[in-house]
Amino acid sequence: MVNNKSEQLDAVFHALADPTRRAMIARLAQAPCGITELAAPFDMTLAAISKHIKVLEGAGLVVRNIQGRNHTCQLDTRPMLGGIEWLRHYEQFWNQRLDALTAALLAEDAAADQANGN
Amino acid sequence: MVNNKSEQLDAVFHALADPTRRAMIARLAQAPCGITELAAPFDMTLAAISKHIKVLEGAGLVVRNIQGRNHTCQLDTRPMLGGIEWLRHYEQFWNQRLDALTAALLAEDAAADQANGN
């Protein structure tokens, strides 16, 4: 379980920093589903899938409902809000400085291209 | 350097999944600054700081400008856009299902609280 806000962000961003887990989230956004079905698209053992799900659960992004031998996973997007808010905090920064930065970097790229003979 | 979109997301989310690096980004959002100044708040070797900066650079979040022995780091928020878009994709999901999910989870919490005697 995650304690403070920073650890929550750690957990959420870390959970999202893996393509398998992002794909799982995308799948769960369609509808809740069981482990085997969730595992189907991936060339990976069920044991590995189990671990990925546990990471998602640890970040609070997935809620598991056990009925007999069938585990149903459901997406809970609320922990993403912390992440999106953190990121959104920088939209202001973009608006303020993006133009100047873009110009500078484009100039840099142009110089690099010239150096590369492009 | 990052190749495709998925690897870009991997790199950005991974870069953000560490409190030191998030703090660095927050600092750089105020103004560009040198390595030593950037390192000041952290109880950590310059070598460790150097590695963190390299992770941020690898994700494209920081651009370095070298003048003599002084390296100036500048925030580039553009790679965050990929992350924020990925996350934003689920806002729709929230709006659609948040109510039902919240209700279900609150009921669950209430049941747990009752079980805990709260």
Added chain:
DNA sequence: ATTATATTTAACCAAATGGTTGACAATAGC
């Protein structure tokens, strides 16, 4: 009851992560 299905767990492995120390490189200032 036996068998098949769904899933986790434990033990292991290689690679990546986050940190250290110590040596090095380059530049600024005296």
Added chain:
DNA sequence: GCTATTGTCAACCATTTGGTTAAATATAAT
């Protein structure tokens, strides 16, 4: 030319990560 400062690099270390296999658990189905 020294010396102090800024920063990286290489080697090392413990821990975490992402995967495997093999065994265990639990339930469903026949």
